Amino acid sequence: MYNAITSKKEGVTPILILKKRGVTERKGNQLLEYLMDTDVRFMDTDSYDDIYAEMDRVGQASGKKYYKIPCGGSNAIGALGYVNCMKEIADTSMHFDYVCCAEGSGGTHAGVAVGAKLFMPKTQVVGLMVDSDPFEIITTRIMQETAKLLKLDFVPTESDVHLVNMCGSGYAIPSSEGNAAIRMMAANEGLFLDPVYTGKAFAGLIKLAREGKFKSDDNVLYLYSGGAGGLFAIDVDLG
Structure with missing residues (x-):
């Protein structure tokens, strides 16, 4: 959620690639992301490698410059x-x-x-x-x-x-x-x-x-x- 907030404030379009685990309904953080009109996509995986590979695929498919923020912003x-x-x-x-x-x-x-x-x-x-x-x-x-x-x-x-x-x-x-x-x-x-x-x-x-x-x-x-x-x-x- 905070990555989406920061991106929008900086004029960057955020796309969230999330594990399809826990909450996928429109409540909690998902409600806040909906209110921000954020593009949220779920993957049926437990592997962060899968998530990062999908980030690259989506970014490259856009044909635009993209920045890959790791899970939790942990870098x-x-x-x-x-x-x-x-x-x-x-x-x-x-x-x-x-x-x-x-x-x-x-x-x-x-x-x-x-x-x-x-x-x-x-x-x-x-x-x-x-x-x-x-x-x-x-x-x-x-x-x-x-x-x-x-x-x-x-x-x-x-x-x-x-x-x-x-x-x-x-x-x-x-x-x-x-x-x-x-x-x-x-x-x-x-x-x-x-x-x-x-x-x-x-x-x-x-x-x-x-x-x-x-x-x-x-x-x-x-x-x-x-x-x-x-x-x-x-x-x-x-x-």
């Missing part, structure tokens, strides 16, 4: 936004021992981790996985590409990537822990998480706290990356 250019995000946080002069974020395609974590390396070197970044992909490899690669794009003098390695698996039964399949986190944040903070990304991720933060990951005087920042529209897309009993 070095996309990660730059979260590098800048960490600079903005650092500019507040607030210290955080940990920054925790959802990990769905690797770009957010990569940008946050590179930004922390630059502007908050004493902060550990933790990616809370909502999918089962090999993010220790994926996130490291995006971090390396981002560091190269910025002409930095360090090369990130897998030791810089800290992960917690909160995927549960699978991507876009709600979990009991995630649903409990959604209810907790809504009731106590008026902050609405979603069952696919931010709910599972915040459940991971709760898990780490209960397991003693954080000391009582640690400052921990949960990076809320949106997704409330997902509450209106998936039929799930939140208890």
